[in-house]
Amino acid sequence: MGSCARLRLRLTAPWPARCESSHDPPRRGSCRSRGVLPSEPKIRCVPGSTCREAGILLGRGADPRPRRSRSLPAPDLERSNTPSMTTPPTWPHTPVVRPKDRKQRIESAATQAFALRGYHQVSMSDVAASVGISAPALYRHFANKYDLFKHTAFGIVDAVETATDDAAESAAVIGAPPAQQSAALIGATLDSLIKRRGTGEIIRWESRYLEPADRASVDQRLAKVYGRFSTVLKQLRPNLRSDDAALQSRAAFAVLASVSMHRTSISSAAADYLRAAAQRAFDAELPETESYVAPAATGIPSTAKREQIVARSIELFFARGYNLVSIEEIGGAVGITASGVYRHFESKSGILAAACSRAAEYLGQVTREVFAAVDNHEAALDGLIDAYVEAQLAHHRLLQVYIAESTNLGDDERERLIALQRDHVEEWAGLLRAVKPQFSASEARCVAHAGFHVVDSLGRVLAWQDTPSNRTRVAHMLRAVLDV
Incomplete structure (x- = not known):
């Protein structure tokens, strides 16, 4: 007797070849005459293929229906996306081509994310999604999030x-005179920083989360940049005292670096003004440093636990960063347990919100007091310069936490405080436009941001020493930059 085809279908795809089935009428010698049910299809190979290619093994007297796996359920061929025996596959598959600059795209996306949201608020999945790749693909380029952050x-x-x-x-090389060297250095630095708008927060705030060796490397290289400015300034003004040169070169760099701290549009006129402002920082004549003996400390700390918690938290957040401070540490600083802290605040974020609200209210009060004491815009701007410098030196921990840590607040609180910060910038921009009508609104905002960054940078150089002499010198530099 003849043999009947035995069928076994492999449940894999794609199929290198295919077979077709039919229900032809039975004839002598057919599968039906050999005991196969009339409803069962017989197998007919497509010309140019072999049964072995189609996954069919020949045997004797077997059921031609596909066998069901003992461990896997039978596939639903109507719903499955797996190609069927009668559906020709697309072959060969088009390979996915990786862009040659993928690593650069990843670094660019990560830079924007870290600057906008902070190191601890960004995950590798966030960066991967922004580039349009999977997280495992991201790990082909960087070992972990810290490695990416360091880069x-x-x-x-x-x-x-x-x-x-x-x-x-x-x-x-060309033997340029000092004035030309100064202009070249200022122009090249500004052009470089304009290309990296909105990334300055990484160096200004987030670099504290670098490991000690990496942080030291960043600081050393920044010191080299500051040294370039100081060298050019000393060539321009050979008789300048070293402490004045350090202060003025940092002020000039701060004017230029301010463009990386905000996202206000920068016109060509604004860029020209910033170059001129940096040059004015070089040319300023600082008042002499006066000796100063700090008075004996007066006043006593509050006895209210809630106030103590806020005050100690500000110090800890300033020294180490919000994300590295725990509730247990805050409680220990005021002599209570973590549960004791939660009696006054629902969360650590609530403590930060209280501190930031205090800073916003303080700056608003300072501005209102200045406006109430004058009768013209020039006097208001002059008074606001002195008041702002005094506030930054006297309350630098509070105001630094206010600017640096607002990304760690809840959405609603963060939006509220960002709106207050924008209002503060608009107060300065409005005064600048009143005194200098040639400024557009965006140009005035750029100049205001430059002034803020000068005060912040000089405060760091002076180690936040709040003395009358330091207040006078920083305010003098701010007036030179603003050209008032």
Whole structure:
């Protein structure tokens, strides 16, 4: 007797070949005459293929229906996306081509994310999604989130360091006079920083989360950049005292670096003004430093636990960063347990919100007092300069936490405080436009941000020493930058 085809279908895809089935009428010698049910299809191979290619093994007297796996359920061929025996596959598959600049795209996306949301608020999945790849694909380029963060911080410093080095070397090669070297250095630095808008927060705030060796590397390279400015300034003004040169070179760099701290549009006129402002920082004549003996400390701390919690939290957040401070540490600083802290605040974020609200209210009160005491815009701007410098030096911990840590607040509280910060910028921009009508609204905001960053940078240089002499010198530099 003849044999009947035995069928076994492999449940894999794609199929290298296919077979077709039919229900032809029975004839002598057919599968039906050999005991196969009339409803069962017989197998007919397509020309050009073999049964072995189609996954069919020949045997004797077997049921031609597909066998069901003992461990897997039978596939639903109507719903499955797996190609069927009668559906030709698309072959060969088109390979996915990775862009050659994928690593650069990842670094760019990560830089923006870390600057906008902070190191601890960004995950590898967030960065991968923004680039349109999977998280495992991201790990082909960077070992972990810290590795990616370190590369972004180093990349920012690399760009500025390269720009200042190239400008200084080019000017030296042609033997340019000091004034031309100064202009070249200022222009190259500004051009480099404009290309990296909104990334300055990584160096200004987030770099404290770098490991000690990496943080030291960033600081050393920034010191080299500051040294470039100081060298050019000393060539321009050989008789300048070293402490004045350090202060003025940092002020000039701060004017230029301010463009990386905000996202206000920068017109060509605004860029020209910033270059001129940096040059004015070089040219300023600072008042002499006066000796000062700090008075004996007066006053006593509050006895209210809620007030103590806020005060100690501000100090801890300023020293180490919000994300590295625990509720247990805050409680220990005021002599209570973590549960004792929760009797006054629902969460650590609630403590931060209380501190930031206090800072916003303080700046608003300072501004209102200045406006109430004058009768013209020039006097208001002059008074606001002195009041702002005094506030930054006297309450630098509070105001630094206010600016640096607002990204860690809840959405509603963060939006409220960001609106207050914008209002504060608009107060300054409005005064600047009243005194200098040639400014557009965006230009005035750019200049205001430059002034804020100058005060912040000089406060760091002076280690936040709140003395009458330091207040006078910082205010003098701010007036030079604003040209008032």
